[in-house]
Amino acid sequence: MREDILLLVKKIFEGSQEARKIVSEHAYTTPVEYSHELSRLTGGKIHLKLENLQKTGSFKIRGALYKVSRLAGSVSGIVTASAGNHAQGVAYASSVFGLPCIVVMPESASITKIEAVKNFGAEVILHGKIYDDSEQKAIEIAEEREYAFIHPFDDPDVISGQGTIAWEMVEQISKIDTVIVPLGGGGLISGISTVMKNLTDSVEIIGVEPENVPKFAESLKLGRIAVTEVKPTIADGLATKRPGKNTFMVVRSLVDEIVTVNEDEIARAIHYLLEKEKVLAEGAGAAGVAALLGNKVDVRGKNVAVVISGGNIDLTAIYKLIIRALANSGKLAVIYGFVPDSPGNLSEVTGIIARHRGNIIDVIHHREDLRAPAWHTALKIVFEVESSQVVEKILAELESRGYRFEKM
Structure with a gap:
């Protein structure tokens, strides 16, 4: 080296x-x-x-603690920029060593993370669309207030x-x-x-x-x-x-x-x-x-x-x-099709799904779907199954009863 x-x-x-x-x-x-x-x-x-x-x-708290401990006694405050975990780590470390802390976060930062940082006593400033904008603002604030800026990852400490x-x-x-x-x-x-x-x-x-x-x-x-x-x-x-x-x-x-x-x-x-x-x-x-x-x-x-x-x-x-994971594994299915808009049809469709141990999560009517034949309504059905093979069996039985559904 x-x-x-x-x-x-x-x-x-x-x-x-x-x-x-x-x-x-x-x-x-x-x-x-x-x-x-x-x-x-x-x-x-x-x-x-x-x-x-x-x-x-x-x-992130580990690096923040060590860095702030090295700065304590020689600086009047801490500034950093982060959208999440580093912000919380620095805010916590600053509170441990009794230093005021300002965290600049992108405007897209989640409310949950903003509140978490505030709960450790830090002042939060929202600035910019991405981290780089926030970092530049944080550096400017550090210079203005004579605070120490802590980089989230490129600082040896x-x-x-x-x-x-x-x-x-x-x-x-x-x-x-x-x-x-x-x-x-x-x-x-x-x-x-x-x-x-x-x-x-x-x-x-x-x-x-x-x-x-x-x-x-x-x-x-x-x-x-x-x-x-x-x-x-x-x-x-x-x-x-x-x-x-x-x-x-x-x-x-x-x-x-x-x-x-x-x-x-x-x-x-x-x-x-x-x-x-x-x-x-x-x-x-x-x-x-x-x-x-x-x-x-x-x-x-x-x-x-x-x-x-x-x-x-x-x-x-x-x-x-x-x-998303359930859908990718074949354990969550979404099917879409058309049924006669008359009593009993929805009950029969859901009954077929139930017979195959499908657990229905949601049923949505789309009467405005212009592709539906006259006197029919469109149905979107979301349900859980044991495997993707069960979905194929359900579709086959629905078709045998005159209901045409497709997987989405």
């Missing part, structure tokens, strides 16, 4: 050792759970590091704080061959890879980022930091358009592989974790499991640690994701 990278890695590693005490005093040592089901599916021994159970609901996760995993898991880490701006994976590679050179570090925002994959391919188009993603916590200068150096030097996952794979992972593991993860937090379920990494015969980086997800988003 080049001398500048060696010095950066040395600083991060030494900082992580110091950060352990600060983090242990003000945050949780999160549990590790062995996943029998994921181990069966993948052929590896899969351990889940549950940072979704951390204070503020994500790992922040990276050191995130690295405390690795120290905990080494103590909690007897042997680790591979660590799978969600990859946003790179602060988390930089901290973890620095500590893990210093403790055991043979460990494999794999980063997972969304296909919709593959900034590290593209940057490494080009050999330089590249700006990537940010497309909408369920894993909004990973939606950074470019790597950081420091994180890019660390990732290029210490991370062994980067894989990407698509939106359906992330949604499936969130649903899987909730249904099978009883773990509530946000999109970013589920990225590592998405890579496993999508067969993006080969972990057969390996002891694997997967970081579930956070669990801050809106209830409405959970509902939509569950519906």
